[in-house]
Amino acid sequence: MTLLLADLLDDLRADHRNMTVMLDLLGQQIEHIRDGERPDYELVHDIMRYMTVYSDAVHHPKEDLLYGVMKSEKPEMTKGLERVEPEHQELAKLGEALRNDVEAVASGATVTRERLVEDTSNYVTMLRKHIAWEEEDLFRRARDLVNSEKEMFVDISNFDTLDPVFGSEREHSFANLLQNIKDLSAS
Numbered sequence: 001m002t003l004l005l006a007d008l009l010d011d012l013r014a015d016h017r018n019m020t021v022m023l024d025l026l027g028q029q030i031e032h033i034r035d036g037e038r039p040d041y042e043l044v045h046d047i048m049r050y051m052t053v054y055s056d057a058v059h060h061p062k063e064d065l066l067y068g069v070m071k072s073e074k075p076e077m078t079k080g081l082e083r084v085e086p087e088h089q090e091l092a093k094l095g096e097a098l099r100n101d102v103e104a105v106a107s108g109a110t111v112t113r114e115r116l117v118e119d120t121s122n123y124v125t126m127l128r129k130h131i132a133w134e135e136e137d138l139f140r141r142a143r144d145l146v147n148s149e150k151e152m153f154v155d156i157s158n159f160d161t162l163d164p165v166f167g168s169e170r171e172h173s174f175a176n177l178l179q180n181i182k183d184l185s186a187s
């Protein structure tokens, strides 16, 4: 299955908007903890489950396709691209730390508020920075490539591209997360 490079870029930008909603929800949870309230552990867990099954497993490999075309078509466009992979790995590591926190709480262990705030903040801060870099720098360069006269396609048959939260087929296990997204946009 192939996809037009221009459409891939649009999909990646839509992913970023969706991921930003997740980061806004996590930011709200940080505020709750700082206000002395109990965080919604189930929600944080759902968010991190989504970030693992979609952002890490689908969004990042899709970006690799885009960056791969940039490297092969326009080697002069590749400045800084070597930072992408270590940043994706670091994001997966920070995400895992946060997921471990909420899973520990679910299994009855104690996780301090400070640690939860720190792990959530680290993840939110790094992902916001990474998305901003891609949007303001890498995707702008990719847009120039897309706008050049040659039509380019990428092969996306190697991975499942369905988004279980924002896609056309929503997974039932994310119902609680979807309700929180609705509430956020209504507030």
Ligand SMILES: [Fe+2]
Pocket: 060, 063, 084, 088, 130, 134
């Ligand atoms: Fe990325």
Ligand SMILES: [Fe+2]
Pocket: 016, 059, 063, 131, 134
């Ligand atoms: Fe990204």
